[in-house]
Amino acid sequence: MSDPDTSTEALVCSARGCQAPAGWSLRWNNPRLHQPERRKTWLACDAHRSHLGDFLTARGFLREVAPLAESPTLEE
Ligand SMILES: [Zn+2]
Numbered sequence: 001m002s003d004p005d006t007s008t009e010a011l012v013c014s015a016r017g018c019q020a021p022a023g024w025s026l027r028w029n030n031p032r033l034h035q036p037e038r039r040k041t042w043l044a045c046d047a048h049r050s051h052l053g054d055f056l057t058a059r060g061f062l063r064e065v066a067p068l069a070e071s072p073t074l075e076e
Contacts (some may be wrong), residue, residue: 011068013045015052020045027064028056039063 011022022043029038044052049065056062 011043013048014042015044015048018045018048020047023068024049025064025066025068026052026056026062027066028061029063030059030061043068 024044
């Protein structure tokens with residue numbers, strides 16, 4: 001089983017169909033699916049950071065947004 005979130009490929013935006021290099025890490029948690037301390041990570045390019053952030057914010061899932069430069073090690 002491989003999880004696409006932990007791919008070691010080049011870090012690209014998680015937005016559907018977008019192949020742009022990611023500059024942002026969006027940490028989110030769905031309280032109905034995940035333990036409270038669990039974080040899922042979406043990567044976003046500059047163009048999609050607000051789009052993906054709005055999507056997560058609207059659902060109450062967004063926890064943190066960090067520049068990728070400050071989180072070189074991707075965590076689950
Ligand atoms: Zn993008």
